[in-house]
Amino acid sequence: MKILKLPKEKLDLFASVVQQFGELHAPVEQDGRYVFKRLTRWSDARLEYDRTILPPKKYFLPPKETLFRYRPGEGFVPHTDGLDQRIILFGVHACDVYAINILDRVFAGKYQDPYFQARRKNIAIIGIDCTPDKQCFCRSMRADFVDHGFDLFFYDTGNYYQALVGTALGDDMVLATGNLFEPVDAADIEAYKQRSIDKRRAFQLDVEIRDLPEIFEMEYQSEMWEELGARCLSCGSCSMVCPTCYCYDVNDDVELGSRAGKRTRSWDSCLFASHALVGSGENFRGTREARIKFRFYHKQRGFVAEYGRPSCVGCGRCTSACPVHIDVVEVIDRLRRVQDVASR
Amino acid sequence: MSKPTVGIFGLTGCAGDQLVILNCEDRLMDIVALLDVRDFLMASSENDTACQLDIALVEGAVTTRRDAARLLAIRQRSKALVALGTCAVWGGVAALDRGQDRARLLDEVYGEGHPDYDSIPAQALHEVVPVDLNITGCPIEKEEFVAAIAALLNGDVPLAVEYAVCTECRMRENNCLLTERGELCCGPLTVAGCGARCPELRIACVGCRGPVDDANSASLVKVFEARGFAPQDIAARLRTFAPQGVTS
Ligand code: SF4
Numbered sequence: 001m002k003i004l005k006l007p008k009e010k011l012d013l014f015a016s017v018v019q020q021f022g023e024l025h026a027p028v029e030q031d032g033r034y035v036f037k038r039l040t041r042w043s044d045a046r047l048e049y050d051r052t053i054l055p056p057k058k059y060f061l062p063p064k065e066t067l068f069r070y071r072p073g074e075g076f077v078p079h080t081d082g083l084d085q086r087i088i089l090f091g092v093h094a095c096d097v098y099a100i101n102i103l104d105r106v107f108a109g110k111y112q113d114p115y116f117q118a119r120r121k122n123i124a125i126i127g128i129d130c131t132p133d134k135q136c137f138c139r140s141m142r143a144d145f146v147d148h149g150f151d152l153f154f155y156d157t158g159n160y161y162q163a164l165v166g167t168a169l170g171d172d173m174v175l176a177t178g179n180l181f182e183p184v185d186a187a188d189i190e191a192y193k194q195r196s197i198d199k200r201r202a203f204q205l206d207v208e209i210r211d212l213p214e215i216f217e218m219e220y221q222s223e224m225w226e227e228l229g230a231r232c233l234s235c236g237s238c239s240m241v242c243p244t245c246y247c248y249d250v251n252d253d254v255e256l257g258s259r260a261g262k263r264t265r266s267w268d269s270c271l272f273a274s275h276a277l278v279g280s281g282e283n284f285r286g287t288r289e290a291r292i293k294f295r296f297y298h299k300q301r302g303f304v305a306e307y308g309r310p311s312c313v314g315c316g317r318c319t320s321a322c323p324v325h326i327d328v329v330e331v332i333d334r335l336r337r338v339q340d341v342a343s344r
Numbered sequence: 345m346s347k348p349t350v351g352i353f354g355l356t357g358c359a360g361d362q363l364v365i366l367n368c369e370d371r372l373m374d375i376v377a378l379l380d381v382r383d384f385l386m387a388s389s390e391n392d393t394a395c396q397l398d399i400a401l402v403e404g405a406v407t408t409r410r411d412a413a414r415l416l417a418i419r420q421r422s423k424a425l426v427a428l429g430t431c432a433v434w435g436g437v438a439a440l441d442r443g444q445d446r447a448r449l450l451d452e453v454y455g456e457g458h459p460d461y462d463s464i465p466a467q468a469l470h471e472v473v474p475v476d477l478n479i480t481g482c483p484i485e486k487e488e489f490v491a492a493i494a495a496l497l498n499g500d501v502p503l504a505v506e507y508a509v510c511t512e513c514r515m516r517e518n519n520c521l522l523t524e525r526g527e528l529c530c531g532p533l534t535v536a537g538c539g540a541r542c543p544e545l546r547i548a549c550v551g552c553r554g555p556v557d558d559a560n561s562a563s564l565v566k567v568f569e570a571r572g573f574a575p576q577d578i579a580a581r582l583r584t585f586a587p588q589g590v591t592s
């Protein structure tokens with residue numbers, strides 16, 4: 001992996017050059033929160049943001065999309081509009097890159113999803129390092145650092161951004177800027193290491209995930225699930241804002257007066273009463289208790305069994321989005337019986 | 345195949361849902377071409393008021409004995425009865441005070457010694473006759489209406505929305521009025537389908553579409569109380585569009 005550095009005052013110049021590789025999108029402010037959006041001016045970008053309301057997932061798996069149009073007797077035509085659009089996501093945090101890597105395992109592994117894959121190919125990612133706040137626990141989830149899944153990744157080391165080059169495209173971006181980037185020297189390496197220590201110390205949340213699937217297995221009958229079920233509103237906010245929730249629902253939008261139409265998919269959630277409802281009228285998770293429990297089991301246990309790690313990356317979005325304060329870290333701590341949850 | 349015969353009716357309501365049908369401008373000619381609309385007082389002065397109907401679309405709540413009798417007559421001449429709009433589906437605004445003493449309410453509005461008005465506690469259509477399909481909304485959404493007609497013409501039942509306004513609100517990446525600003529937003533209890541129109545405009549959801557399946561109002565009420573709202577204000581908000589017993 002190539003490691004270079006970019007003087008901070010050259011970032012604007014870099015941003016203007018890099019636009020030849022795609023439309024620039026970055027976090028911008030929206031009423032005190034942040035959202036990834038197409039930039040009209042580079043000065044709108046807020047690279048010091050905490051977290052965006054929706055994760056970058058929305059670019060790869062949009063909330064609602066058309067898959068194909070069909071007409072009886074004629075078959076179907078895939079809907080490919082926009083799939084080849086070249087976009088650069090500038091300023092993606094490590095946990096969110098990690099989450100996209102997790103989505104890769106789901107949509108580009110055993111089951112190949114051409115829509116996701118086309119977007120993944122055409123959307124470049126320039127990551128940026130961040131400082132954890134009181135809701136971040138990505139370090140506990142081993143998602144505070146990524147070694148792949150981005151084209152470039154910037155670390156703030158004071159006067160420079162130290163840049164990891166992740167792909168050939170990232171390398172092209174560097175080359176296109178002429179000599180903006182410089183080689184790193186011994187002082188830069190020290191600055192990076194110091195930054196790494198400072199970041200580690202900045203974490204305020206810590207949760208132990210070792211042997212967690214086993215504890216979940218043993219605590220299937222825990223009374224806590226009943227209590228959480230009584231509190232949960234099934235509002236679905238937690239799944240919508242989660243960078244690794246990938247459930248979707250498939251529907252046909254039928255044209256008026258014919259049997260033709262378009263097949264769409266939209267984000268779904270295991271918290272919805274209809275998520276496990278099947279044709280016979282049977283509902284495998286009819287109670288809210290069963291559904292909220294399932295959310296945690298899928299993230300922290302089921303996904304581990306299938307893919308070797310929890311799908312949660314510790315971004316903290318679901319905790320801040322939940323109207324009834326259902327908090328992942330607290331749930332895990334309670335299952336583990338960590339006594340002083342409040343004093344944490 | 346012959347076109348299905350259709351009647352469109354209004355009981356006690358604001359006629360807003362019937363107006364939405366007429367407002368389907370670009371689709372209206374298609375709708376009229378596909379349906380044989382026989383009885384639609386709001387749009388036509390020449391109606392067949394006795395024919396058999398394949399589909400009856402009924403707006404408004406039942407708030408008088410006359411409404412109840414009309415609804416029974418409509419039910420008897422229709423194969424399928426569709427409740428159109430929140431009043432027809434849930435009782436709506438007309439039902440917001442239905443726990444109260446009717447005689448006292450009449451005195452309050454018309455003064456003591458008023459004539460004997462035909463007035464009964466407001467009811468949703470399903471409380472009076474069997475209803476085959478609900479299309480909620482205050483008023484209904486054009487897209488949902490057209491999609492329902494498209495499905496019915498194919499002999500299908502349109503898919504019911506079974507998630508809350510929050511879901512659509514989050515999909516649109518709005519700032520949350522409840523968690524960020526502590527507003528009395530009914531999004532978590534209200535059935536989606538409106539695209540979170542109000543929160544999108546930074547206005548808290550008032551629940552105008554009625555409750556989502558399995559709405560957990562007890563839990564949300566606790567959140568509102570913890571945020572300092574008075575119980576009577578919370579109750580008033582929750583009961584505006586769906587009567588007590590449905591939401592809390
Ligand atoms: S479960 Fe919550 S904390 Fe974990 S990745 Fe999803 S939104 Fe983030």
Ligand code: SF4
Nearest residue numbers: 245246247269270298
């Ligand atoms: S099952 Fe639930 S937790 Fe798992 S991806 Fe789907 S919505 Fe997310």
Ligand code: SF4
Nearest residue numbers: 232233235236238322
């Ligand atoms: S955000 Fe909270 S209340 Fe809403 S579905 Fe998720 S856990 Fe339940």
Ligand code: SF4
Nearest residue numbers: 510513520521529531
């Ligand atoms: S603003 Fe209202 S509808 Fe939107 S997410 Fe928040 S509570 Fe739900």
